[in-house]
Amino acid sequence: MESKVVYQVDDQGLYVGRAVADPSPLDPGAWLIPGGCVTVAPPKAPVGKVCKWDGQQWLHVETSV
Structure with a gap:
């Protein structure tokens, strides 16, 4: 399965983190993107x-500890 x-x-x-989208069974070439997900990969964050x-x-934002 793709x-x-x-x-x-x-x-x-x-x-x-990463998640997986599945192909739409009703719309060939379309993806079922899970809620709270985006398709653009995040850049590596600086320390x-x-x-x-x-x-x-x-965007890169300061970590809050």
Whole structure:
């Protein structure tokens, strides 16, 4: 079965990890993207920062500990 890697964010837009989208059984060539996921891979975050999705692009934000 074919699948596509997508990138999951939490409710604040912070990158959580990878997930898998499945092909749509009703629309050939379309993907069923899980909720809270985006198709754009996050860039590598510099030390002390994390990736945050703002709805259009990835940003690097300070980590809060």
